Amino acid sequence: MKIKLNLRKLEHFKNDKNFIELFNKGIDFAEEIEKDSSIGFTELPDTDIYVEKAKAVAEKLPEGIDTLLVLGIGGSALGAKMVRDCFKEFLNKELIILDNVDPFTIHEIAKKINPEKTVINVISKSGSTVEPISQFKFFYNLFEVELGKEETLKRIVITTDLVKGNLRKLADELNLLSLEVPENVGGRFSVLTPVGIFPLEFCGIDTKLLLKGAQNLKKNGKEIAVTGAVLDYLFYNKGKNIKVLFIYSDRLYRFGEWYLQLFAESLGKRVDRDGNKVKIGATGVLAKGVTDQHSQVQLYKEGPDDKFFAFFKVNKKVDVLIPESFGEFEGFSYLNGKTFSQLMDAECEGTMQALENEEKPLILYEIEEIDLEAMGKLIYLFELQTAVCGYFYNINPFDQPGVEEGKIIAKKLLGYN
Numbered sequence: 001m002k003i004k005l006n007l008r009k010l011e012h013f014k015n016d017k018n019f020i021e022l023f024n025k026g027i028d029f030a031e032e033i034e035k036d037s038s039i040g041f042t043e044l045p046d047t048d049i050y051v052e053k054a055k056a057v058a059e060k061l062p063e064g065i066d067t068l069l070v071l072g073i074g075g076s077a078l079g080a081k082m083v084r085d086c087f088k089e090f091l092n093k094e095l096i097i098l099d100n101v102d103p104f105t106i107h108e109i110a111k112k113i114n115p116e117k118t119v120i121n122v123i124s125k126s127g128s129t130v131e132p133i134s135q136f137k138f139f140y141n142l143f144e145v146e147l148g149k150e151e152t153l154k155r156i157v158i159t160t161d162l163v164k165g166n167l168r169k170l171a172d173e174l175n176l177l178s179l180e181v182p183e184n185v186g187g188r189f190s191v192l193t194p195v196g197i198f199p200l201e202f203c204g205i206d207t208k209l210l211l212k213g214a215q216n217l218k219k220n221g222k223e224i225a226v227t228g229a230v231l232d233y234l235f236y237n238k239g240k241n242i243k244v245l246f247i248y249s250d251r252l253y254r255f256g257e258w259y260l261q262l263f264a265e266s267l268g269k270r271v272d273r274d275g276n277k278v279k280i281g282a283t284g285v286l287a288k289g290v291t292d293q294h295s296q297v298q299l300y301k302e303g304p305d306d307k308f309f310a311f312f313k314v315n316k317k318v319d320v321l322i323p324e325s326f327g328e329f330e331g332f333s334y335l336n337g338k339t340f341s342q343l344m345d346a347e348c349e350g351t352m353q354a355l356e357n358e359e360k361p362l363i364l365y366e367i368e369e370i371d372l373e374a375m376g377k378l379i380y381l382f383e384l385q386t387a388v389c390g391y392f393y394n395i396n397p398f399d400q401p402g403v404e405e406g407k408i409i410a411k412k413l414l415g416y417n
């Protein structure tokens with residue numbers, strides 16, 4: 001396994017009767033989730049059909065494209081952003097992911113891209129989200145003015161539901177290139193569908209390796225996902241209503257952003273499956289190691305006992321020696337001959353021990369090495385863990401009714417009835 005869950009001071013939990021009972025229940029939940037055909041994310045690691053479909057669409061696009069502009073938000077953007085920023089070295093095209101409507105950013109991108117060499121990929125499962133739709137109107141116009149309608153239409157790929165929604169209607173009417181978001185996969189679980197697969201594959205990422213990693217986790221790593229879910233559930237019930245992800249890797253930082261959406265939208269719910277008002281869900285917080293040791297750790301160590309910590313560390317890193325400059329200078333000499341990797345590991349260990357000394361509950365995910373397979377494993381691991389945790393809470397982890405009201409009000413303010 002390239003990902004190991006180290007329970008550190010919580011290792012004793014494994015012998016706890018309550019933990020064992022919950023763990024067994026969690027394994028049953030995981031199996032139930034994987035068997036349920038209305039839940040589609042669990043099927044994705046076992047098929048490369050979307051990779052093939054992405055390749056087929058790519059072949060139909062004009063030659064000489066050097067930029068892909070993704071217009072999408074939330075689950076339609078965060079997965080591709082996470083993989084793109086982790087594997088920049090594999091990209092053979094620029095992959096721009098616009099997931100905001102800040103006019104400043106829109107203007108910056110408009111100035112930068114060359115429409116002739118750019119493909120627009122509009123991604124929206126519902127096909128009606130205001131952000132990608134407004135962005136699409138803008139960039140369509142920009143392209144049309146410069147290239148004319150015919151050339152513009154050749155540079156558009158729509159990723160949306162196979163039959164439903166406005167974008168599907170438009171794609172059909174204008175005969176645009178399109179890909180589907182499977183009906184049974186929600187946005188935040190969709191990185192291994194064309195939502196993530198097309199932009200990544202088109203820009204040079206070998207997405208089959210992501211699938212391979214996810215498949216491997218599905219076969220061999222259920223215990224890690226279930227252990228994580230049990231601990232999330234147990235510590236939430238013990239009043240730890242904040243979960244801090246402390247990620248000691250710049251490359252993995254966006255994994256944290258992706259996970260925060262998954263965690264928040266899946267597990268933050270007002271009612272349970274029986275209709276009881278429960279108002280449940282921990283708050284996810286992201287911290288970057290070592291940077292945020294110097295901004296957040298004071299609170300984590302001495303502040304309220306309301307947090308559960310998950311640390312992430314990469315064992316094998318590119319190593320860079322800290323040279324012996326100023327070697328004679330007493331205050332700096334302890335760094336002679338050390339590497340940045342050693343420094344980062346020591347700081348990670350130091351922070352964990354300092355928190356443990358204060359009895360703060362903490363677990364550590366050790367990633368042997370970052371590669372596409374390990375990323376695929378992380379994706380499936382945390383999707384499954386989140387779903388299983390939702391089952392412990394007895395809530396539906398696959399809906400997000402709370403997001404709707406704000407959207408409706410915003411649309412009304414813009415004159416939509």
Ligand SMILES: O=P(O)(O)OC[C@H]1O[C@H](O)[C@H](O)[C@@H](O)[C@@H]1O
Nearest residue numbers: 074075076124125126129187403
């Ligand atoms: O893919 P879309 O339908 O455009 O949805 C994009 C995002 O919109 C919403 O706000 C939901 O809360 C997210 O779960 C979703 O990922």
